[in-house]
Amino acid sequence: MNPPLSLFVTGTDTEIGKTLVSCALLRGFARLGLSAAAMKPIAAGAHFCAEDGLWHNEDADQLDAAAGALLPPQLRTPYLLKAPAAPHIVAAQEGTALKLDTIVDCHREAMRRADVVVVEGVGGFQVPLDDERDTADLAAALALPVVLVVGVRLGCINHALLTADAIAARGLRLIGWVANVVDPTMRFIDENIETIRARFERAHHAPLIGTVPHLSPPAPEQASTHLDIEGLVRALKSDA
Ligand SMILES: Nc1ncnc2c1ncn2[C@@H]1O[C@H](COP(=O)(O)OP(=O)(O)OP(=O)(O)O)[C@@H](O)[C@H]1O
Ligand SMILES: C[C@H](N)[C@H](N)CCCCCC(=O)O
Ligand SMILES: [Mg+2]
Numbered sequence: 001m002n003p004p005l006s007l008f009v010t011g012t013d014t015e016i017g018k019t020l021v022s023c024a025l026l027r028g029f030a031r032l033g034l035s036a037a038a039m040k041p042i043a044a045g046a047h048f049c050a051e052d053g054l055w056h057n058e059d060a061d062q063l064d065a066a067a068g069a070l071l072p073p074q075l076r077t078p079y080l081l082k083a084p085a086a087p088h089i090v091a092a093q094e095g096t097a098l099k100l101d102t103i104v105d106c107h108r109e110a111m112r113r114a115d116v117v118v119v120e121g122v123g124g125f126q127v128p129l130d131d132e133r134d135t136a137d138l139a140a141a142l143a144l145p146v147v148l149v150v151g152v153r154l155g156c157i158n159h160a161l162l163t164a165d166a167i168a169a170r171g172l173r174l175i176g177w178v179a180n181v182v183d184p185t186m187r188f189i190d191e192n193i194e195t196i197r198a199r200f201e202r203a204h205h206a207p208l209i210g211t212v213p214h215l216s217p218p219a220p221e222q223a224s225t226h227l228d229i230e231g232l233v234r235a236l237k238s239d240a
């Protein structure tokens with residue numbers, strides 16, 4: 001039996017396509033016959049649904065819809081915060097301590113239930129969780145290879161390079177990256193992507209998993225056709 005695989009999806013910012021790409025990865029893994037589960041361990045922004053009597057988060061719902069192996073909500077999202085804002089601020093206001101150990105335990109259980117577990121971070125790579133820790137500490141506690149989603153828009157080169165350096169500084173492996181075209185009106189899109197590709201290849205040996213064009217509608221199944229999922233699986237297996 002193959003050991004389960006897992007990866008941590010981070011981004012150059014909030015709202016740049018981490019959820020879309022995570023869902024695309026889930027669909028791509030499913031196409032390869034892998035049972036794929038998703039975690040959004042810390043979610044900020046929840047609404048109450050009278051139909052099922054549960055609090056929902058949009059990212060978590062999208063991940064559930066794309067996942068082949070569904071996790072129970074408490075395992076998929078151990079920390080569901082109400083307000084759509086910086087998690088350390090919302091957690092403090094709600095009196096919630098965001099514990100890395102709890103998330104690591106949930107992740108360990110998720111790994112027992114699927115062939116591959118996709119973990120979506122929250123916001124960018126160094127979003128605080130409290131006065132001391134941030135989401136980079138979460139990725140390190142989970143000891144996962146990182147996929148960086150670059151939201152392709154003006155300014156993304158700098159954000160991409162800073163994030164890759166931060167990932168390396170935490171001793172984590174940037175296993176690949178996705179160029180996600182959030183601003184289709186940007187000038188020189190291909191040249192921007194090539195600039196990042198060449199630098200990531202040289203400095204981090206991190207390949208471009210694929211370029212997701214601006215999609216209408218932004219459907220995970222379609223996005224997944226732009227990603228080299230087989231290559232990613234090979235890299236994850238050799239990293240495991
Ligand atoms: N390639 C794309 N084409 C069209 N729309 C996109 C694309 N990528 C992302 N979007 C849209 O941009 C918005 C933000 O994307 P998404 O929710 O995936 O970002 P995120 O990085 O996960 O944000 P958060 O930090 O809140 O988790 C969504 O409405 C999504 O549908
Ligand atoms: C609510 C939002 N969609 C994200 N889930 C949280 C983004 C926090 C960003 C914090 C920051 O870097 O300033
Ligand atoms: Mg998201």
